[in-house]
Amino acid sequence: MLSRSAVEQAQARAAEILASAGIALTDAERAGIEVADFGLEDLERTGLEVVVYENNDRYCAKELVLFPGQTCPEHRHPPVNGAPGKRETFRCRQGLVRLYVEGEPTPSASARPPQGDEDYYTVSHEIELRPGEQYTIQPDTKHWFQAGEEGAVVSEFSTTSRDELDVFTDPRIRRIPEIEG
Amino acid sequence: MLSRSAVEQAQARAAEILASAGIALTDAERAGIEVADFGLEDLERTGLEVVVYENNDRYCAKELVLFPGQTCPEHRHPPVNGAPGKRETFRCRQGLVRLYVEGEPTPSASARPPQGDEDYYTVSHEIELRPGEQYTIQPDTKHWFQAGEEGAVVSEFSTTSRDELDVFTDPRIRRIPEIEG
Numbered sequence: 478m479l480s481r482s483a484v485e486q487a488q489a490r491a492a493e494i495l496a497s498a499g500i501a502l503t504d505a506e507r508a509g510i511e512v513a514d515f516g517l518e519d520l521e522r523t524g525l526e527v528v529v530y531e532n533n534d535r536y537c538a539k540e541l542v543l544f545p546g547q548t549c550p551e552h553r554h555p556p557v558n559g560a561p562g563k564r565e566t567f568r569c570r571q572g573l574v575r576l577y578v579e580g581e582p583t584p585s586a587s588a589r590p591p592q593g594d595e596d597y598y599t600v601s602h603e604i605e606l607r608p609g610e611q612y613t614i615q616p617d618t619k620h621w622f623q624a625g626e627e628g629a630v631v632s633e634f635s636t637t638s639r640d641e642l643d644v645f646t647d648p649r650i651r652r653i654p655e656i657e658g
Numbered sequence: 659m660l661s662r663s664a665v666e667q668a669q670a671r672a673a674e675i676l677a678s679a680g681i682a683l684t685d686a687e688r689a690g691i692e693v694a695d696f697g698l699e700d701l702e703r704t705g706l707e708v709v710v711y712e713n714n715d716r717y718c719a720k721e722l723v724l725f726p727g728q729t730c731p732e733h734r735h736p737p738v739n740g741a742p743g744k745r746e747t748f749r750c751r752q753g754l755v756r757l758y759v760e761g762e763p764t765p766s767a768s769a770r771p772p773q774g775d776e777d778y779y780t781v782s783h784e785i786e787l788r789p790g791e792q793y794t795i796q797p798d799t800k801h802w803f804q805a806g807e808e809g810a811v812v813s814e815f816s817t818t819s820r821d822e823l824d825v826f827t828d829p830r831i832r833r834i835p836e837i838e839g
Contacts, residue, residue: 609683634717
């Protein structure tokens with residue numbers, strides 16, 4: 478469980494990173510930044526900070542912030558009521574993000590899964606995204622990503638987001654953050 | 659018809675504005691910036707510069723650039739094959755954009771339609787968007803927008819974009835740019 482003060486600290490840090498990338502937020506957006514530790518209680522290593530700009534029944538747009546070296550753990554977006562799962566395009570805005578997807582393993586991949594959690598990272602086809610570069614992830618395919626040493630800001634454009642339906646490889650993970658109090 | 663050199667000049671100017679907003683493009687994106695004069699041959703007054711990041715059968719994301727005072731003329735996105743028309747969210751990233759939509763006319767609206775074209779601007783409910791502010795336009799509803807004195811950068815998140823189906827109030831308009839040779 479995340480403490481309220483840990484959430485506020487991470488929100489402030491994420492807001493600062495977004496500001497450094499020239500991305501303006503409203504006060505309400507700043508106060509509503511989602512801080513996800515995926516239930517692993519090790520936010521610096523495994524976590525994600527998210528601003529949801531719009532999520533309706535047809536499309537979704539978010540800004541993702543990753544602290545230096547932070548990892549968003551492996552997951553996929555399964556079909557929903559017979560319709561294909563979420564398709565998403567990641568566009569790097571600042572920093573460097575390494576994305577791992579299904580496909581031929583990259584022999585000398587640069588990122589490493591968080592130590593001790595290697596069993597829950599099964600795909601290793603690497604795509605490096607620097608500012609201005611983007612990649613589209615197909616529905617229901619496994620992926621995970623990790624920021625470089627300076628962290629990263631990534632715009633996500635996608636179909637409707639239903640985070641609660643995401644399927645993670647690590648069975649310990651709880652996608653929806655639990656926050657104390 | 660736009661001359662090739664007019665297009666290149668507008669592309670360079672749009673790229674510069676995007677860079678000043680901290681938005682990185684690839685070389686291919688820079689070379690592919692769409693310059694639309696809507697067939698009115700008066701780009702400074704009526705026009706739009708567009709970077710399409712992604713446009714697939716489920717969602718679309720673009721960056722829109724408006725030069726100072728430039729106007730995107732009134733149009734709507736009609737239903738397509740029985741499905742609702744395009745829904746789109748405009749998020750201001752830099753500058754000021756004034757958006758006009760259906761609804762109660764705003765008595766002292768700040769923007770004016772391009773002189774001589776007033777007949778083709780019929781909606782005047784004003785929404786001002788500054789950096790970090792956004793607004794979602796419902797399908798098949800008329801809208802137009804104009805940048806303030808310093809121009810504007812606007813992110814557009816939407817359903818699939820089919821520009822060729824847009825319905826403009828001004829019958830002289832041709833949405834798809836014609837570029838000489």
